[in-house]
Amino acid sequence: MLVGGVLVSYVKQLVDGLYVYNLSTTSTDNIVRLLPSSSVAGAVDFWLAATATELLNGNQSSTAVAVTGYVYTVAFSQTSVTVNETGPTSQLVTVQLLARPTADVVLNLTAASSRVDIAPAYFSFTRASWNIAQTFTVMAIDTSYDEGTSYADIITSTLTTSDAALNGAQTPNITVTIIDNDVAGVTLSAPTAITCTVDMYGNSTLKGTYSVSLATKPLAAVQVSIGGLSSDSVASPLAAFFGASNYSTPVTISVSAKATAKISAVALVRTETVTHVVTSTDSYYNKLAAPSVTASV
Known part of the structure; x- marks a missing residue:
């Protein structure tokens, strides 16, 4: 599709029952954005500005696109990982932004429980490094509790920035399956x-x-x-x-x-x-x- 005269492509995927649109453009000098940052089903405006200065001055073009679900602004290399308490074992996951921000963006990762260790759990992205993947480790913690053959945990993330389109934007969760090595006796x-x-x-x-x-x-x-x-x-x-x-x-x-x-x-x-x-x-x-x-x- 054309947004402000610039060709913008998107990939539509069904994730957790929601259609997710990953946006991209061949022009690295342009910014593809979504308003509102967390959408519901219906018409959503994708808009584009040639530079950060133009974006701040409100010079942008827009077009309406019908979507269902959310357009995520963060991409993880894996949204489902499996780790084992024996070892314990770990998985490497990378993360990057899908849109160039107008200000620095802080990403915080949080596990739903103490059964999973995330290192590091804090990342910073700038306008220059927004699309450079950063790596973190997801590791199982041996709890010494018998919790069955395996159990699940969830890693959520939050975006904090003065960029209104990205601050608090919807981000995908990471499902963690943990293989338990403890047997009650x-x-x-x-x-x-x-x-x-x-x-x-x-x-x-x-x-x-x-x-x-x-x-x-x-x-x-x-x-x-x-x-x-x-x-x-x-x-x-x-x-x-x-x-x-x-x-x-x-x-x-x-x-x-x-x-x-x-x-x-x-x-x-x-x-x-x-x-x-x-x-x-x-x-x-x-x-x-x-x-x-x-x-x-």
């Missing part, structure tokens, strides 16, 4: 078999001990309850409690035979199974199958 830090002894009078002479901890940070408080013992044995404590700050700190569990009435002088050995029941509002831990411990008494 209950860890026993001792052999899965312990021995408890009593003397012939029923007095406990040896307690069997083992430790319990979690494999990953829980998203909510976790209780591991000790059970499975008969009335002739007792565990202490009867439950272990974990949160994000102490999930990897082992809690020692002791198992002993109860002091009962005098027993036969003949040594008797029985086997008991110590079970663990996990409860939490964290869906990855609630009712999680946990290993058991065999106690010989």
Whole structure:
């Protein structure tokens, strides 16, 4: 199409359900602009000025073009990246403006959560460097939380400038898929078999001990309850409690035979199974199958 006598071309793409128009012109001395900077469906004016001085003086020509969606003023080399907590791995992305500004432009990048690191997250573009691509790194952060096989994050960006047509203009988001390497689990830090002894009078002479901890940070408080013992044995404590700050700190569990009435002088050995029941509002831990411990008494 012709805008003010200058041939302007555009590429129409469907992105996230919106038609995106990337504008370009063969004349590097001209500025292709969009007003309003963030549009809705309908007629939108593309306008052009030969120089920044003419632009400031209001000397521009315009033509109406029907569009649906937004005309973005920033281009990223990728709008969808995948990174892995193992490593962790990262992806390089470049960014540049699609229109020459009348003033310096600052671009700030922000991740929706702390699961993604962006470096650098701040860029400055001038009238001379507006179309020179700048590079940043998107890296996964190993959170130590079990969040499933993968989860998503979003990187948004904002434009700040005294150029009214670009200040706060619509920018595309970057979708980040993060491959999780954490698997919820209950860890026993001792052999899965312990021995408890009593003397012939029923007095406990040896307690069997083992430790319990979690494999990953829980998203909510976790209780591991000790059970499975008969009335002739007792565990202490009867439950272990974990949160994000102490999930990897082992809690020692002791198992002993109860002091009962005098027993036969003949040594008797029985086997008991110590079970663990996990409860939490964290869906990855609630009712999680946990290993058991065999106690010989």
